[in-house]
Structure formats: structure tokens, C-alpha cells
């Protein structure tokens with residue numbers, strides 16, 4: 244397929260990106276502001292030889308996505324706050340069993356039902372720590388419709404390459420706004436598939452790491468019969484509670500992320516000459532930040548900008564280096580202060596850290612950020 | 621010739637975790653014989669479970685096996701089946717797993733009529749967590765969380781399945797292991813969602829507390845307190861106060877993946 248220019252919503256771009264990445268299965272449960280992803284894929288997946296199913300709730304949807312992925316089908320689910328909360332137990336199952344899948348959370352306001360149609364960025368910490376127990380976490384935070392497409396493709400690639408669930412964290416604004424964007428021609432973005440076993444079935448050990456920390460994964464029905472369990476397991480996949488086997492596996496799950504930062508981390512760092520203030524932001528707050536920084540420059544104030552495209556793992560080393568240069572780091576986020584804690588942790592007291600927060604269902608405006616820039620300059 | 625279970629058991633995985641006198645092993649053997657009878661290929665068969673004593677069963681058998689989260693096996697199984705309809709998908713679940721935490725998934729799997737065979741290891745109790753009451757614990761019975769008798773009422777798995785739209789519904793017992801095999805085999809052969817309510821026993825937590833005797837006593841109780849569906853239909857007086865076993869429903873009804881395949885066929889060319 245050749246390149247195509249379209250006028251899409253962020254949610255539609257996610258769905259299109261999933262198809263581009265080779266997604267063959269979607270299971271979901273309707274919830275604002277994510278439903279367009281399901282509607283789009285209900286139309287498109289059967290045309291592309293895939294399958295769509297609306298399940299009875301988000302728990303079942305998350306379960307179905309993992310089940311489908313075990314047969315080898317790249318799988319997606321999409322939801323928002325209340326639904327994300329329901330998915331969490333099975334998200335942990337995907338972490339420990341190392342089943343690739345992608346979960347879109349289009350953030351909306353409030354705890355509980357909150358503000359169904361209002362944007363928010365209040366699931367920052369849920370994306371990292373939502374499911375119980377130590378577990379790896381990858382969360383990508385696109386800031387435009389085009390980037391929702393490319394980051395969805397990247398989410399699938401990372402999920403497959405690292406055998407782990409990947410969360411796409413957008414918000415109501417990114418999900419619903421329309422922008423012109425280009426669907427790249429087939430082959431323009433590299434598509435990755437999970438490593439599959441090359442040994443004969445009788446030699447297959449599903450968590451054998453002799454070739455590297457990402458063990459090859461066999462599709463159900465491909466002749467490799469293996470056992471998948473959410474219990475801690477050894478390299479054969481069967482349950483174990485032997486301490487000397489459990490902890491190395493727990494550590495390996497984390498290492499899949501920490502040892503692959505080169506392909507996971509992504510950010511945009513716009514440095515200005517002599518700036519004493521920097522801003523760390525993502526998603527729709529980063530859009531307001533960009534205008535605020537432009538306005539500040541007109542008034543003669545230079546501000547550095549770190550826009551995250553990968554939120555988790557958090558790029559602490561980058562933020563820490565920023566703190567060597569600037570005196571103040573501003574963290575605008577549509578919540579009452581979540582990412583700011585990670586920023587504070589990263590700067591280790593080397594710079595002042597201050598937030599611009601909003602939790603009323605309205606986006607943070609450029610003027611709010613500009614005001615803060617002036618205040619601290 | 622004695623049936624060769626070894627061909628289906630994973631070497632080195634026994635002994636199992638089940639207590640002496642537990643009937644879960646009997647149901648497992650019935651499932652194995654049913655699979656053998658239906659000549660399912662190991663490579664093409666997936667056995668899915670949730671959490672509980674019953675749900676440990678997949679670990680022992682040599683298929684593609686998936687031991688998931690409590691109550692959610694049917695969700696996982698639905699994804700497996702939808703993504704690769706050529707696979708035979710069997711779900712094993714405890715009564716708590718299938719009907720309490722998994723109750724929503726249970727009724728929707730019935731309604732959807734997806735080609736999955738569910739065997740409920742129904743021992744009327746939460747065995748694994750030490751004997752709390754389940755949705756099939758009879759009214760008045762003792763459990764660790766109903767120390768003064770169960771004020772709750774039990775689900776009838778057969779009626780629930782039929783009401784929710786399962787197209788094959790049967791009930792057997794661990795005492796009647798041979799008929800149980802047939803009921804499971806028929807469920808596997810049936811195209812659509814099949815539920816087999818397999819009555820079994822937990823002597824350790826339920827039996828002891830309710831003074832039902834040993835595991836053997838509890839199994840023998842089934843002998844005296846059940847009556848086959850055919851007899852019950854012809855001579856209802858014989859079924860009075862007894863549990864009816866047999867096939868309750870076997871309907872031809874369009875299967876979910878088949879219906880979805882029609883959609884793919886219809887719109888697939890429009891890609």
C-alpha cells in the first residue's frame with residue numbers, strides 16, 4: 244500500500260496504526276473517550292482477516308487479548324479510567340507470562356466515573372504501578388494524531404520484541420482531536436514480530452534465556468505444547484516457589500525494560516541558549532507548553548523543553564542532566580501532581596521543581612504555563 | 621486393555637496437589653478419556669483454567685495449557701478460540717471460579733454460543749482457600765464463612781446454563797465416571813458452547829465440616845442420590861429429592877466463530 248493522507252481523530256489513528264503494525268485481534272468494552280477505536284476496528288478487522296469482539300466487560304476483554312496473543316495474533320484493547328482499573332489484574336498476568344499486547348488508555352478525568360468527557364493525565368502512576376507486585380512497565384504518550392499512529396506501531400513493536408504488555412497513554416484531547424496526517428506506505432516503518440522458537444518442540448523451554456533475556460514464544464497450535472501460568476514459574480513454564488528460581492525471573496522481567504532503554508526511551512529535547520527554566524511535559528499538556536515557550540521567547544525568556552514520548556520507563560538521567568543547567572523545572576500536567584514526583588526524584592535537589600496542575604476537566608492553557616514561567620524567571 | 625493415561629499426562633508433573641480423597645482427579649481422568657474418545661490432537665487442543673484446586677488440572681496434561689486468573693478462564697479461552705478457531709478449546713473451572721467471580725463471563729459465553737467446552741468441577745465449596753461457601757453451596761450448609769449455616773441459595777448450574785443460552789448442557793458425577801466421560805465427550809463433539817456440571821467432592825473442607833464422611837462416602841452418596849434424566853422424565857416420582865444427571869439440552873444453534881467467519885467472508889473482499 245502506498246502513502247495516504249487522511250484527516251483522522253487520534254483514536255482512529257491508533258486503530259490504523261494497530262492495523263499497520265499487523266494487529267489481528269481486538270477485544271474491548273465501550274467507554275468514552277476510547278470507543279472510536281473499537282468502532283473503527285469492528286469495521287476494519289474482518290476486512291483484514293482479523294477478528295473483533297466486544298466482550299462483557301474490560302476484564303474479559305483484557306483476558307481475550309492475552310488469549311488471542313497466545314495463538315500468535317497481535318492484539319489490542321482500548322479503554323479509559325474505569326475500564327483500565329478493571330484490566331489491571333490481567334495486565335499483571337501478561338507481564339509475568341510475557342505475552343505481548345497493547346493497551347490504549349485514553350485518560351479521562353476523576354477517580355471512579357469522574358468526568359467521562361473531560362481530558363486528564365491522572366493515570367500516570369496507574370500506568371506504572373497499577374497492577375500489583377513488581378512488574379515492568381512501558382507507557383508511550385503520543386502528542387498528536389500522527390504520533391498516535393507512529394507510537395501505536397512502536398507500541399506493538401516493543402510489545403513483540405520484549406514480550407511484554409505496552410500501554411499507550413493518551414487523553415481525551417489527543418483521542419478526539421482531528422488532524423491531517425500521513426499513513427506511511429507499507430514497509431516504511433519496520434514491523435517486528437515476537438521471537439519464535441527455532442528448536443524442535445521436544446527441546447522447547449518457554450522461558451529459556453540461554454539466547455538472551457527475551458525467550459522465544461511459541462504460538463498455541465504450532466506444535467509446541469507449553470504451560471502458561473500466572474504463578475511464578477521456572478524456565479520450563481511450570482510453577483515454582485524455589486527462592487533461587489523466583490527472584491532471578493522477577494529481576495529478568497524488569498531487566499527486559501532496563502536493558503533495552505535504547506529502543507524504549509523516546510523524547511524530544513529542545514534546548515535554548517542560556518535558559519534557566521525548563522519544562523517537562525507530555526501529551527496535550529505538551530502542546531500548550533510549546534505555545535507557552537514560544538510566547539515566552541517573544542518576551543525574551545528562553546525555556547528548555549523536554550517532551551516525553553515514552554513516559555515509562557521515566558528518563559531520569561535526562562531530567563537529572565537538565566537540572567545541572569537550569570534553576571527551575573516546571574511540570575505542567577492535567578492532574579494534581581503525579582509526574583512531578585518522578586521529576587523531583589530525578590533532579591536530586593539540584594533544581595527547584597514546580598507544577599502547573601489542573602484537574603477540572605479543562606486543558607492546561609498556554610497562558611497558565613506562561614504565567615508560571617514569568618513567576619519563576 | 622487398560623486405558624493408557626500416560627500418553628496424555630506430562631512426565632514428571634505428578635504427584636498432583638490434590639488432597640487424598642479429592643474427586644478432582646476422577647474428573648480429570650474423565651476429561652482425558654473424553655478427549656481420547658473424540659480423537660483431539662494434542663497440538664490442536666488448548667485447556668484453559670482459572671484459579672482454584674480444579675484449575676490446577678491443566679498443568680498435569682500434555683496440551684497447550686493456560687492457567688489464568690481467578691474466574692477469567694472463559695475470557696482468555698474466548699480470545700484463543702476467536703483468534704484461531706481451528707483449535708479445540710476446553711475450559712476447566714471450580715464452582716467458585718466459574719459461577720461467582722466468573723459468573724458474568726459464564727453467562728455471556730453461554731449466550732455467545734462460542735465453541736468451547738466448559739467442565740465445572742462442582743464441589744460446592746471454595747476448596748483452595750480453605751472451605752468458604754460458594755455459589756453452589758446448598759442453603760443451610762456449613763462453610764468457614766457460614767459458621768451458622770449458609771443463608772444464601774445455590775445456583776443450579778444446569779438451569780443457569782440453559783437459561784443463559786448454552787447449546788449443550790449436561791450433568792454428571794465423579795462417582796459415575798464412565799457416563800461422565802460420555803457427557804464430556806458429547807460436549808466436545810458439540811459445535812457451540814457446552815457446559816458439563818461435574819459434581820465432585822471436597823472431603824477436606826466441605827465434607828469434614830458438614831460431617832459427610834470420607835471421600836469415598838461422599839462419592840457413594842452420589843450413587844444413592846442421583847437419577848438419570850431418562851428415568852426422571854418417564855417416572856418423575858423416582859427423581860423426587862434426587863439430583864438428575866444426563867443431557868439436558870443439545871440444540872443446533874449457529875456457533876459464534878462460524879457466524880464471524882461469515883462476516884469475514886462477506887466483507888473480506890472489500891479490504
Ligand SMILES: Cc1ncc(C[n+]2csc(CCOP(=O)(O)OP(=O)(O)O)c2C)c(N)n1
Nearest residue numbers: 671672673674690714715716717746747748
Ligand atoms: C481475584 C482473586 N480473588 C480471590 C482469589 C483467591 N481464591 C483462590 S481459589 C479461590 C476459590 C476456589 O474455589 P473453586 O473455584 O470452587 O475451586 P476449588 O478450589 O474448589 O476447586 C479463591 C477465592 C484469587 N486467587 N484471585
Ligand code: SF4
Nearest residue numbers: 638639642673747822
Ligand atoms: S481442598 Fe478440597 S478441592 Fe482442594 S484438593 Fe483438597 S479436597 Fe480437593
Ligand SMILES: [Mg+2]
Nearest residue numbers: 714715745747
Ligand atoms: Mg469448588
